[in-house]
Amino acid sequence: MDISSIFYAIITMGVLGFVFSAGLSIASKKLSVKEDPRITKIIDLLPGANCGACGYAGCAAMAEALVSGKAEPANCPVANSENLSKIAEILGLEVTEKERKVAVVLCQGDTNNQKKKAEYLGVQTCLAAHLVGGGPRACNWGCIGYGDCIRACPFDAIHMSENGLPVVDREKCTGCGKCVEACPRNIIELHPISRHVFVLCKNRDNPKLARSVCKTACISCGICERATGGKGFKVINNLAEVDYDLYTKEPVLPTDKCPTKCIVIVGNPGET
């Protein structure tokens, strides 16, 4: 062990480093793949969540689609508007501001409101329960409560309430649609954030049956339809539905007289 061994080490490593890096630089020239430099810039501007809401297999695929013109920046519901305009600038496009959409859970059937019909001992996911017999709760249209939507959310924007009903955090929700896909009963829908009045029920059974399974089920009594003069609320197939083109009195309830209180104001006016 003497000083010369330090020199040998430095020289050996230096030569190795030089030889390999020279080799790599030659290889990278000979084997280079031409990639549009805009793609890397755009990937950096996209949120990096790889949620698939745009319809592409992740942010990298979306960047390629944007550059080749197959997609437009507004297809990404998650990116904030600052990054969207930067992306549009890179692509030489005009920025179109689309209104933000958020998820809404159209059911109030938690364990307090829905009757329990059975002790369910199967796989504890909504999908499994839905396929087998509908899970422990009585309504066949309503929330099962095992949280498939909670697990699907990449943004931590939906949580289970104490009584087994999912609650959307409208600030965190990016409208990616994963919870919409996850719900086997299509109870969750995406709506523009300026909408606040919703019929929180999906039950289309006859009124007697609906009432017998859940306290807050829509019993298609028609009071809301009459209160809006047929414009705005209509009862179709045993369920009240909002016609958002016609019902412009948001965020006011059409009437206080809904007997089961299934029409609800969701969120705060003035949210963005």
Added chain:
Amino acid sequence: MSNTARMIIVLTIAAILSGAILSVYNFYTYPKIQAHRQTELEKAIFEVIPDAEEYKKLELGEKVYYVGCTKKEKELGVAFLAEGNGFQGKISILVGMNMDMDTILAIKILEQVETPGLGTKIVDDPSNPEDRKWFTNQFKGLRALPEITYVKNEKPSKPGQIQAITGATISSRSVVEILNNAIKENREIFLKR
């Protein structure tokens, strides 16, 4: 600067720095590591020459011998290193023999990198809880001439014979070969001293 130049500079500098740091650190730790080896060696000498209380180092050419003796300078045995290849790497054994070098007093395996759980049974066999060091214990008082041999799956029947470890024949065989080669070589040198 061009990407190529940057690649070459960064990697070369990284390599040089690594080489420099490591060789300096090695400079600092090497003596300590050698000291440990020495202490282990000394401890091993007293293990392979039972009853020895002191030892004398004897260098004959390139070979080193450790003659163990009592406090009254009575020579009890001689120890030397036997090295060779095992199944997976170098095996280093300290051999203690009587002064005539025809019988092994004891051996101690100092270094080995055999397959854990199989080849490592040459130093520690947990599947034989009463005598985990049974393999090396076989060599205590073993007749080394004309050579050591081994048998598999049966108890040894002749003098100078030991039993190989089931499932670790190559490691066992390597130990025997290393010992035979070393004993033959060192006999000539030591006995002519």
Added chain:
Amino acid sequence: MSSFKTSLAHEFTKGLWKENPVLRMLLGLCPTLAVTNSAVNGLSMGLAVIFTLTCSSTLISLIRNIVPKQVRIPTFIIVIATFVTVADRTLAAFFPTISKALGPYVPLIVVNCIILGRQEAFASKNPVHRAIIDALGMSIGFTLTLTILGMFRELLGAGSIFNLPIMPESFDTWLVMILPPGAFLALGLMIGIANWINSKLGIKS
């Protein structure tokens, strides 16, 4: 640069459980199986990994903008290998018994996928303070897992924990637990328990 930043606390805690490198990401299983035959060995390997991962992540995060992407991998490996060699020589010089016990597995930390994985996935793309926290979280998670696994195997296979006899004299030790098959059994059990706990907590596996 993603536009949703997780908090620093989250970066640390994720390595402890939600993204535990051994139990959830199933990385670095080779040293895990090999050195958990006793609690001390598991802990020592963990400490070596804490040192290596933290130092490597710090340095690589600091130089992340200087290194051209074509020589990224060799440069990272040089950094990691340098720290591992320092750790290995330090153990050999100052803790020779542990160095012997861990044997060839300390140099093998260079190719432990946890280390290179965190550099590629995180340290090379994040500022220093985040890289350090991530490295600490991951390596401490690794260490805790290995120590617990080592304690479990040592308890059943040798009747002790950290060389202190725990089991009564009459306990017939389960030798297999300190041998390779026991390693697989114990690790499999631990991963199973982790998955069960997570399914109760509602975290997808």
